[in-house]
Amino acid sequence: MIGKVLRFVGRAIRELFWLGVAAAIIAAGFFGFQYLGENREVVEAEPAERPITLVETAAFAPITGPLPIRGEGFVEPFRTVAVSAPTGGRIVTLHPAITDRGRFSEGDVLVEIEASAERAQIEQSRASIAATEARLDLIETQLTRAENLRERNAVSQATVDDLLGQRDEVRANLQGQRAQLVSAEIALENKIVRAPFDGAVQTKDAEIGNVVAGGAPIAQIYTNDRMEVSIAIRESDAALIPGLFERGTAPATVAIDFAGVEKTWTAELKRIDPALDPRTRTLTVTIALLDRQEANVVLASGAPPALINAYARVVVEGIQPENTYGIPSTALRNGGGEIWLYRDGQLVFHPAERVHVDGETSYVRITDLEFGDRLIVTPLAAPQPGEALRDIADEDVETSSLILR
Numbered sequence: 128m129i130g131k132v133l134r135f136v137g138r139a140i141r142e143l144f145w146l147g148v149a150a151a152i153i154a155a156g157f158f159g160f161q162y163l164g165e166n167r168e169v170v171e172a173e174p175a176e177r178p179i180t181l182v183e184t185a186a187f188a189p190i191t192g193p194l195p196i197r198g199e200g201f202v203e204p205f206r207t208v209a210v211s212a213p214t215g216g217r218i219v220t221l222h223p224a225i226t227d228r229g230r231f232s233e234g235d236v237l238v239e240i241e242a243s244a245e246r247a248q249i250e251q252s253r254a255s256i257a258a259t260e261a262r263l264d265l266i267e268t269q270l271t272r273a274e275n276l277r278e279r280n281a282v283s284q285a286t287v288d289d290l291l292g293q294r295d296e297v298r299a300n301l302q303g304q305r306a307q308l309v310s311a312e313i314a315l316e317n318k319i320v321r322a323p324f325d326g327a328v329q330t331k332d333a334e335i336g337n338v339v340a341g342g343a344p345i346a347q348i349y350t351n352d353r354m355e356v357s358i359a360i361r362e363s364d365a366a367l368i369p370g371l372f373e374r375g376t377a378p379a380t381v382a383i384d385f386a387g388v389e390k391t392w393t394a395e396l397k398r399i400d401p402a403l404d405p406r407t408r409t410l411t412v413t414i415a416l417l418d419r420q421e422a423n424v425v426l427a428s429g430a431p432p433a434l435i436n437a438y439a440r441v442v443v444e445g446i447q448p449e450n451t452y453g454i455p456s457t458a459l460r461n462g463g464g465e466i467w468l469y470r471d472g473q474l475v476f477h478p479a480e481r482v483h484v485d486g487e488t489s490y491v492r493i494t495d496l497e498f499g500d501r502l503i504v505t506p507l508a509a510p511q512p513g514e515a516l517r518d519i520a521d522e523d524v525e526t527s528s529l530i531l532r
Contacts, residue, residue, distance in 0.1 A: 179517045184469045184501035187452050187493070194367055194445035194483050194490055198358025198412075202383065202437040204349035205415070206324065213317040215340040216240035218333060225346045228328050235322045238345050242318035245311055252308035259301045266294045320345070327351040329435065354416045354433040355397070356381055358441050359409040367445035367483060371399060371412075379414050379443040385431040392416040392433065396443055414441050448492060451482055456489040458504045466493070467503035467510065474503070474514040 210225075220239035224231040231237065270290040276282040330347040333339055360368075368377050377396040382389055398413040416433055433439075458466060459481065468475040477500075480492040501518065 179515050180507065181519050182469060182503050182507070182516050183505045183519050185454070185458075185504050186501060187454075187496060190447065190451050190453055190490065192444075193447045194451075195485055196360060196364045196368060196443040196445045196483075197485060198360055198414075198441045198443070200356040200358040200414075200439055200441065202354050202356055202416075202433050202435055202439055204326075204329075204351070204435060205353040205355050206326075207329070207347065207349045208323065209344045210237055210320055210346040210348055211342050211344050212238060212240050212320050212339065213341055214240065214314070215338070215343070216242070216318060217338045218335050218345070221335055221345075222322075224328050225331050228331070230327045230351065231322045231325070231348075233322050233325050236319055237322050237348075238320040240318040240339075242315050245315040245318060248311040249308060249315060252304060252311050256301065256304045256308060259297060259304055263294065263297045263301060266290060266297055270294055322348070324350055325352060349435070351432075354435075356394075356414045356416070356439045356441055357411055358414065359404065359407060359411055360443075361409055362403075364445070364483070365399075365410050365412075368396070368443055369446055371396070377443050377445075379441055380420075381414060381416055381433075382440045382442075383433060383437050385434070385437070386426060388426055390430060391420045393418050393420060394441070412443075414443070445483070448482055448490075450494050451490050451492050453485075453488050453490050454502055455504055456484065456487050458502055459489055459491065463489075466491070467507070468496075469501040469503050469516055469518055470497060470499070472516060474507070474510055474512060474516055475500075476510075476512050 217240065218238060219241045220236065222231055222235055222237040223229060224235075225237060270287070273282055273287045273290050277284060277287050326348050328346055329349050331345075332347070333343070333345040339345060365371055370377065379394040379396055381392045381394045383392070384390075394414045394416050396412055397415040400411040403410060419430070454466070459479065460467060460476075463481045464478060466477050466479045468477045477493065477495075481489055482492055483490040503516075507514075
């Protein structure tokens with residue numbers, strides 16, 4: 128009995144001990160937290176300093192000339208004609224220009240077809256006319272004599288009437304013979320092909336001695352003194368060419384490369400097709416080459432002409448709008464209606480109106496620029512108006528100054 132009591136008392140004492148230890152730990156933690164709270168160091172919040180973004184800028188330079196409306200095409204003659212004879216036969220003569228691909232003048236005989244039958248017909252018609260005219264003269268003389276004798280009642284009126292009838296018949300025959308002569312001369316002329324204009328020969332399709340049919344091509348000729356280039360332009364670009372639809376002649380330049388050497392011609396816009404291309408929705412305009420601009424010739428062959436089918440680059444002079452600047456197309460923001468300005472170290476959103484696009488350059492109309500404004504050409508991740516910026520050009524200047532020091 129006494130042993131049980133002692134064991135109970137021992138357990139109670141151990142539990143009370145551990146309860147006391149736990150209470151002491153809790154009390155120490157509580158009083159320690161209070162002490163630390165009363166003696167903590169207060170840290171005040173400070174705004175974090177954001178790094179200033181470096182940007183690349185460009186100065187604004189207003190355009191000082193007309194907008195360039197560019198196009199590409201191939202050189203072609205103003206007029207190309209296939210030489211052919213109206214009637215067939217054997218070729219007996221060819222102009223030297225056809226054989227040598229040379230030049231000719233308007234009215235030169237380019238091709239002559241064998242025409243002995245037509246010449247014989249002409250000679251026969253002329254002989255018949257001469258005989259009929261002689262007979263007509265005889266009848267006129269006889270009629271004059273008969274009328275004089277009739278006044279003296281030496282011949283009858285029937286004799287005079289007979290001579291009058293003969294005269295009228297011979298006159299009619301003479302008219303018919305003259306018509307036959309004209310027909311024979313036309314037939315002979317159809318055997319001769321004359322140059323319709325000053326030009327040169329492009330190709331030869333027949334040779335002396337060949338028998339050709341009427342209308343068959345014998346040679347291809349062209350106007351070598353007037354060459355043209357047809358280019359396709361967009362509607363937006365066509366709207367920038369002064370007087371395009373009022374038969375105006377806008378100035379232009381045409382550049383042609385030959386063996387790595389570029390030759391340039393002054394030119395002007397001559398014609399515009401009256402319809403849009405159904406597929407590309409562009410207008411086709413024709414540029415006529417004028418005088419070649421003086422340039423040093425570095426080819427042993429000399430300065431080449433504007434060769435047919437040569438690739439040409441054309442620049443037509445458009446309008447010269449006010450307050451318009453040429454900037455990189457990538458510097459246009461917000462769908463092309465806005466630019467970013469570097470103004471007094473800050474980012475400014477500024478409206479802009481795109482007028483014309485020329486490759487990687489866009490011409491935009493910008494107003495209300497301030498002195499010192501520069502165009503930001505670099506992209507920004509999250510641009511905000513008023514954001515602090517630094518121009519990379521200023522950084523370069525500071526770096527150079529430090530190096531000099």
